[in-house]
Amino acid sequence: MTDDVLLVHGGTPLEGEIHVRGAKNLVPKAMVAALLGSGPSRLRNVPDIRDVRVVRGLLQLHGVTVRSGDEPGELVLDPSHVESANVADIDAHAGSSRIPILFCGPLLHRLGHAFIPGLGGCDIGGRPIDFHFDVLRRFGAVIEKRPEGQYLEAPHRLRGTKIELPYPSVGATEQVLLTAVLADGVTELRNAAVEPEIVDLICVLQKMGAIIAMDTDRVIRITGVDALDGYTHRALPDRLESASWACAALATQGNVYVRGARQLEMMTFLNVFRKVGGAFEVDDDGIRFWHPGRPLNAIALETDVHPGFQTDWQQPLVVALTQASGLSIVHETVYESRLGFTSALNQMGAHIQVYRECLGGTPCRFGQRNFLHSAVVSGPTKLEGADLVIPDLRGGFSYLIAALAAQGTSQVHGIDLINRGYENFMHKLRALGAQVELPNSRAGVKQAAPVAG
Template structure:
């Protein structure tokens, strides 16, 4: 194996409970979007609690290509973003980011407002099922944008000021909701968005835009009303903590029979997860500065679980928790309703000794949009089963962290390939593993030394 490949492999010696404390910073699903929002302002913005993850670095690079100055602030994890001199970027430079993230699609509205045109390269992201960008382009056309699809990407123009419109999303897509918000705030007139996503990260983005001078009202029936304004200023904002990362470490504590304090975790944005965690048999204690998660001893409980958009059980919580469910007594049923291919990661768990059967039928209480299609989107998990170390190739961000949890819970040593993908959403996870006493190492480099380096 070559050096670059070996550097992307983690050797995990399982069977040791995770114990200790880690800290989660700002949400991956908010921070890059708030960075994009700074493009809309006429003055600098300050964003705090920013994690050092790959998506942040990708957006930082794209902003700098467009003339935005991005530098450190007065405290650790703070960025100052100055959009005073926004300019067009070279297509070749933008294209260098193609495949690295799906965030570039959200540059469309702000760039159309600032420059009158935009170029969006081919998009990357995790391969967990269809996340069509058609939603985004349909929305932008309704605002008045012209879109020319070419071999190297999408070229967009706004010959005139974009106009507010009425939009109903066919599904409460987070990305499409963000696109509407980032476009409507400077569009002429009123935009009415129905069937919108209402995740905590969406609310936090709305807070950012309101600080900039936007007028945005949220109703209780997934309706958002945006009154366009002529100009926005900068913002100062502390990003909400990453509830998805917090839940991942909670599941790791449960699967390894450990005890982990997640500093920064917030109860309000995790209430649905906390209820499910308790039903499985996990214990938690909520403090002012975080949440402690632990396995209280004794058998875990099998459960029936359906993922859904917020306020339901988040799809990003599902994969890490499934690893813990392999240690529960009885049959657990998991119905994935958000991404049709998200259960593909379970084949590797079966390789390690788990008993997980996938089905095309809806095994939840409510039929979903995948029910009449040929997708393996329901699972039956039979437990408890002993997991054994194996060679694992990470398929996507949450699936990758789930493989890491499985390797930590298993007996023996696992080789986890493709760990760089975990860096997309988990800040400094090697150091966090070391802090929790995990026995893991890069080839020839102990994790504690690698994290320190």
């Protein structure tokens, strides 16, 4: 097991090439979709990350055979013998992930019942699961709260329904898709999320035999079918990881080629990256990101659901903005607690002030709710090494970027959390020339407990 503390000796530009595989926000969901098929599915471009291992374990608990395919990063999933799983085993596997909530629809279709324990995930703001259960009730599921979790039953075949989301939630949209495809009748979902990973999941389901239409204005219509087959699919690349490495190149004044990065899903990020002063070059195999040597520009930025600037891009970019000249304004509109990571950057020498007011162009749903969801970043500032405790997945990688850009040595605690979404990140750091080391039993370095992902 990887030690949970990393020593980072900063001040060295990242230079070289790394490879990004399939999206963390698609691959585990595509694995869950395999439960719906009558035959085996073949998923390619799968990253070796913790969320994939969690879902693999949960699928195997439910009788799905999961094995490696013929090429690296390929999984073959055979759901021919789906069965109920032991409650304690489910709880042991699921405690570190929120993905088990997406097992509900497929298991209700396959077994007529499902069990969901308490869920984990990154602590970046409210991510209530109640709406998932409300959606499942709309399809006809009966839900009973028990001490160990939620027990769900489908006394009859689930039926299509009309749903309008109060906010275009990715998780809620995935729940509807995975449940509606085998439900009786038509499901109409309004105000749906339309992220590239959602579209790729729809492609997976269509390959299986689903009938799904994406209309304008965030409307998705699903016509239920009686049965689905397996699929063969290559997952789209992880645009969020690609952007993280781009920000690392910018913050460290480096030059990083991200093999596997794709322009189409990153167009909004690339525009902002260029406005800040970063340079990039796109070719058929990936994107090269580098610092051109000129002072970086301060910008005004608001996060939003796709096609806006993704919230998962915000934290890595904020680190780069500490090196930009002037005042940058960041308005976080997706997760109300995502700017908490900035306090550690201030300890390293950054000048970041957070505010409860909406500092963006338009008020958002957090504006009157007393959340620190806007930030002003004053730069450039020199960063100094520090002791850092990782708060969440993207914030954790952002701390790594800050430590790499800083002068001196940082101790980064809780790095196991980064394994949730960044494949082989230690190997990639070293391939780019980063000066990092695992202290093992080095005296004086506190070994932090693994953080629930």
